[in-house]
Amino acid sequence: MTDAISVNFCIELRDKLAIELTELKNMLYFKNEEIKQLQNLIEKKETTMTELKTNIINNCDHEWETDFIDSLEGYKLSVPIRYCIKCELNDATHS
Numbered sequence: 324m325t326d327a328i329s330v331n332f333c334i335e336l337r338d339k340l341a342i343e344l345t346e347l348k349n350m351l352y353f354k355n356e357e358i359k360q361l362q363n364l365i366e367k368k369e370t371t372m373t374e375l376k377t378n379i380i381n382n383c384d385h386e387w388e389t390d391f392i393d394s395l396e397g398y399k400l401s402v403p404i405r406y407c408i409k410c411e412l413n414d415a416t417h418s
């Protein structure tokens with residue numbers, strides 16, 4: 324009697340776990356699909372941003388300024404950098 328209950332309990336538990344595992348796999352699949360969609364959206368927005376930046380730079384009446392940025396924290400050496408105060412184009416992004 325006890326053995327029968329124990330066997331039935333094990334079968335019931337196994338079935339419940341199998342259902343839960345299937346549900347978790349489905350949930351994981353949908354989450355992965357959601358991530359893919361969001362990655363595509365980010366990619367599209369990045370492309371739009373790049374196009375906008377290029378457009379701004381190409382149509383900017385540049386106003387150049389030279390500034391100095393610290394090469395390393397704690398060091399007094401500074402690196403000169405020329406940039407446009409309107410569109411932020413600089414020697415590094417320009418080359």
Ligand SMILES: [Zn+2]
Binds near residue numbers: 383385407408
């Ligand atoms: Zn500019």
